Amino acid sequence: xxxxxxxxxRDPLFQLNIILWLTQPMPPQGSITPLLHQKGFSVYAIxxxxxxPPGIALAVQRSSLxxxxxxxxxxxxxxxxxxxxxxxxxxxxxxGVATEQAIQARTFLLLADEPLAxxxxxxxxxxxxxxxxxxxxxxxxxxxxxxxxxxxNELRRHHLPAGDSTMxxxxxxxxxxxxxxxxxxxxxxxxxxxxxxxxxxxxxxxPRPLYFIPYDPDVHQSPEENLxxxxxxxxxxxxxxxxxxxxxxxxxxxxxxxxxxxxxxTFGMFGLWENRESLKHMxxxxxxxxxxxxxxxxxxxxxxxxxxxxxxxKVVLSDTNQHHQVLAAIERFSCESMDLREPPMxxxxxxxxxA
Amino acid sequence: xxxxxxxxLRNRHEVIRYFDGYMSERFDELTEKKLRRxxxxxxxxxxxxxxxxxxxxxxxxxxxxxxxHNVWTKQLDETMFLLHDEAEGEIGFLEVLRxxxxxxxxxxxxxxxxxxxRRLVFSHPDLDYVWLSGxxxxxxxxxxxxxxxxxxxxxxxxxxxxxxxxxxxxxxxxEKDQEFEELAEDQNEESEIIERRATSFxxxxxxxxxxxxxKELQEIYSPMYAISQLRxxxxxxxxxxxxxxxxxxxxxxxxxxxxRSHLLFVVRIYEKLLKLTEQHAWYGIQESVxxxxxxxxxxxxxxxxHFQEPLTQEVFDHxxxxxxxxxxxxxxxxxxxxxxxxxxxxxxxxxxxxWQPLFLELTTQGLVAILPRGTCGNTVHRLxxxxxxxxxxxxxxxxxxxxxxxxxxxSTEEIPYEPHKD
Numbered sequence: 001x002x003x004x005x006x007x008x009x010r011d012p013l014f015q016l017n018i019i020l021w022l023t024q025p026m027p028p029q030g031s032i033t034p035l036l037h038q039k040g041f042s043v044y045a046i047x048x049x050x051x052x053p054p055g056i057a058l059a060v061q062r063s064s065l066x067x068x069x070x071x072x073x074x075x076x077x078x079x080x081x082x083x084x085x086x087x088x089x090x091x092x093x094x095x096g097v098a099t100e101q102a103i104q105a106r107t108f109l110l111l112a113d114e115p116l117a118x119x120x121x122x123x124x125x126x127x128x129x130x131x132x133x134x135x136x137x138x139x140x141x142x143x144x145x146x147x148x149x150x151x152x153n154e155l156r157r158h159h160l161p162a163g164d165s166t167m168x169x170x171x172x173x174x175x176x177x178x179x180x181x182x183x184x185x186x187x188x189x190x191x192x193x194x195x196x197x198x199x200x201x202x203x204x205x206x207p208r209p210l211y212f213i214p215y216d217p218d219v220h221q222s223p224e225e226n227l228x229x230x231x232x233x234x235x236x237x238x239x240x241x242x243x244x245x246x247x248x249x250x251x252x253x254x255x256x257x258x259x260x261x262x263x264x265x266t267f268g269m270f271g272l273w274e275n276r277e278s279l280k281h282m283x284x285x286x287x288x289x290x291x292x293x294x295x296x297x298x299x300x301x302x303x304x305x306x307x308x309x310x311x312x313x314k315v316v317l318s319d320t321n322q323h324h325q326v327l328a329a330i331e332r333f334s335c336e337s338m339d340l341r342e343p344p345m346x347x348x349x350x351x352x353x354x355a
Numbered sequence: 356x357x358x359x360x361x362x363x364l365r366n367r368h369e370v371i372r373y374f375d376g377y378m379s380e381r382f383d384e385l386t387e388k389k390l391r392r393x394x395x396x397x398x399x400x401x402x403x404x405x406x407x408x409x410x411x412x413x414x415x416x417x418x419x420x421x422x423x424h425n426v427w428t429k430q431l432d433e434t435m436f437l438l439h440d441e442a443e444g445e446i447g448f449l450e451v452l453r454x455x456x457x458x459x460x461x462x463x464x465x466x467x468x469x470x471x472x473r474r475l476v477f478s479h480p481d482l483d484y485v486w487l488s489g490x491x492x493x494x495x496x497x498x499x500x501x502x503x504x505x506x507x508x509x510x511x512x513x514x515x516x517x518x519x520x521x522x523x524x525x526x527x528x529x530e531k532d533q534e535f536e537e538l539a540e541d542q543n544e545e546s547e548i549i550e551r552r553a554t555s556f557x558x559x560x561x562x563x564x565x566x567x568x569x570k571e572l573q574e575i576y577s578p579m580y581a582i583s584q585l586r587x588x589x590x591x592x593x594x595x596x597x598x599x600x601x602x603x604x605x606x607x608x609x610x611x612x613x614x615r616s617h618l619l620f621v622v623r624i625y626e627k628l629l630k631l632t633e634q635h636a637w638y639g640i641q642e643s644v645x646x647x648x649x650x651x652x653x654x655x656x657x658x659x660x661h662f663q664e665p666l667t668q669e670v671f672d673h674x675x676x677x678x679x680x681x682x683x684x685x686x687x688x689x690x691x692x693x694x695x696x697x698x699x700x701x702x703x704x705x706x707x708x709x710w711q712p713l714f715l716e717l718t719t720q721g722l723v724a725i726l727p728r729g730t731c732g733n734t735v736h737r738l739x740x741x742x743x744x745x746x747x748x749x750x751x752x753x754x755x756x757x758x759x760x761x762x763x764x765x766s767t768e769e770i771p772y773e774p775h776k777d
Contacts, residue, residue, distance in 0.1 A: 020653060023653075024656065024657055024755070025656045025657075025755030025756040025757075026657065026659065026753075026755070026756055027659050027661070027753035027755075027756055027758075028756070030659055030661065030753075031718075031720065031721075031723075037756075043653045046653060202696065202697075202698050202699065202718070202719075202720075204696050204697050204698075205695055205696030205697065205698055205699040205718075206695035206696050206699065208695060208701075209716070210701055210714050210715075210716045210723060210725055212638070212653060212725070214703075231693065232693070232701075232703060235690070235691060235693070235703035235704075236703045236712070236714075238691075239689075239690065239703055239704055239705045239712045240712060242689065242705050242710070243705050243710045243711055243712050244710075245710075246480055246705065246707070246710025247480050247709075247710040247711075264712070264727070267638065267653070267727070328682075331682065331689055334691050335691075336691065
């Protein structure tokens with residue numbers, strides 16, 4: 001169990017979903033204490049692409065420091081009352097100054113200062129304060145804090161903007177998922193420094209909450225966590241198919257689009273991914289599920305689910321009886337019958353998608 | 356009074372006048388305990404994706420929907436239709452009371468009418484019962500105490516059945532008893548021996564007496580939170596209007612117009628509650644208002660139900676098994692549970708009635724539900740009703756951090772009570 005919990009704390013999707021739960025309105029004395037919501041913070045944007053304003057980019061070029069042209073923090077939080085913004089990035093562990101992640105962190109630090117208003121498309125007076133917050137296992141916080149301190153000093157030496165930074169440390173003990181705020185985080189979020197229980201866990205139960213964002217092909221996960229997230233994604237695609245067929249009008253064939261199914265299954269996040277390979281990976285996964293589902297359903301009601309490459313699934317509902325049979329067959333299918341460890345393979349439909 | 360074929364009634368005026376006269380006769384018979392013909396019953400139904408305004412071209416969709424189920428309609432005016440079923444004959448009249456709420460008025464005997472409604476509702480995902488949970492009834496009861504003089508008689512029925520205390524095979528959880536019948540006198544000597552908590556009883560007393568005692572009784576015995584029927588005493592005379600938790604309303608007053616006014620009153624509250632639930636609870640990634648076409652943010656609020664007492668391991672296991680391993684289950688949910696420990700399960704499933712996605716965390720302490728945008732608010736009300744009825748009558752519910760009861764109370768604000776106007 002301890003090993004599982006350590007792996008969980010390092011998992012970017014677990015971290016992201018915990019942060020999202022902390023911003024949700026929840027009842028008092030419930031199993032989740034939404035610390036950030038209680039202090040007025042809500043989700044301003046999920047995974048927005050922020051580019052470095054040209055003036056800053058030129059200044060960075062002159063400094064010879066390495067940065068990225070654009071970054072995508074996992075979440076941007078905002079407090080309406082005093083116009084505070086936090087760029088939150090989830091990380092499995094800390095990193096040193098000479099790493100790839102440091103280049104990304106340097107860009108975040110640049111943006112977490114004055115340039116943030118421009119990057120978010122706001123006027124300067126619409127942001128009163130901003131911070132870069134890393135969510136990571138609590139025991140990694142000190143090391144990352146040291147790295148960020150060095151990166152900030154470096155930027156300041158070159159007269160470049162460098163925003164404040166903080167750590168949101170995650171921890172799990174026998175009873176709770178906890179978050180740990182350091183002094184600067186405490187000041188920014190108006191939360192007392194130290195460790196706070198945020199999610200009660202019954203002994204023997206897994207601490208994972210319901211996942212808002214079930215899958216992200218761009219993050220690195222352990223095989224176990226990836227498998228868990230793939231299962232959730234498949235369950236959600238499966239439920240989207242079942243719901244659509246259940247609602248379908250009688251005697252009307254139904255066409256389901258893979259991209260729409262993926263958008264339904266990810267609360268619209270699929271439409272945000274810009275990395276073409278990631279998109280293709282998601283589509284392949286969806287096809288993997290759809291193919292297995294169609295095979296299982298067609299075994300019971302022949303030729304009722306027809307995959308029309310590259311993106312459509314046609315559901316044939318010729319009469320009431322067939323509608324009922326198809327529904328029942330879709331309900332009976334379970335992605336647990338699939339080998340989820342099997343990676344989705346590239347196929348000729350990738351090329352069709354490109355075309 | 357002459358007996359008409361309903362089809363002979365040509366317009367709304369004639370329908371209302373006929374039903375008024377019909378109820379006046381039935382009321383006399385009721386008083387003499389010689390009821391010769393069935394009372395007028397109303398079934399309130401919710402139409403998913405109902406039109407924004409009535410009358411609307413969507414009424415055509417409604418009649419089309421009914422026709423597909425062999426129900427023929429004759430339109431009397433913009434919102435009222437005669438219903439004729441091929442098998443059952445004349446059913447009664449359908450009125451679009453509010454954009455999303457329909458009422459079917461029928462003089463058919465209860466069993467035939469229930470069967471007909473059940474078949475209609477179960478065969479179409481766009482129709483659902485109007486669900487009045489115990490929590491909603493508790494707020495409506497407060498209104499009854501304010502609207503009725505203390506000496507008037509009312510009737511409250513409480514129903515709680517811990518069906519998950521034992522693992523029942525599928526046939527016993529059949530939909531045959533999903534329709535919540537009027538409380539029958541249990542005088543059958545062959546009735547089953549029940550060894551689980553099963554509460555079903557009615558209280559008939561003066562409004563003033565119940566007002567004084569009910570809260571105390573509820574604190575002593577939690578099944579009394581699970582109100583499943585409530586009578587609004589009629590302001591025009593004796594009797595009243597019995598509202599059931601599945602949206603059935605029986606007219607036990609002498610006036611049909613008064614019956615309809617009470618329907619409108621409750622329906623307005625319910626419609627407001629539906630809107631509030633959906634406004635708060637719908638989850639989705641929305642375009643940021645600040646930068647159109649730019650960033651997306653997560654909006655919505657989870658629905659949380661807290662059990663007053665944690666479920667035992669046995670009840671929890673039976674609940675999960677009965678709900679997700681059996682196609683016909685009380686909660687009408689589908690999903691493949693992901694076990695996350697002895698007392699925790701996640702389900703990324705579907706509401707099998709409305710065919711809409713629903714994500715659930717179920718534990719022995721309660722449940723958390725995420726409703727993706729577009730999921731009908733009725734799903735929440737049915738969930739709360741079923742939790743109170745079958746799991747924990749004293750359960751409390753929240754939409755985000757807002758107490759469900761305070762949301763119901765908010766829904767009752769500014770709703771006019773005009774018993775003689777409609």
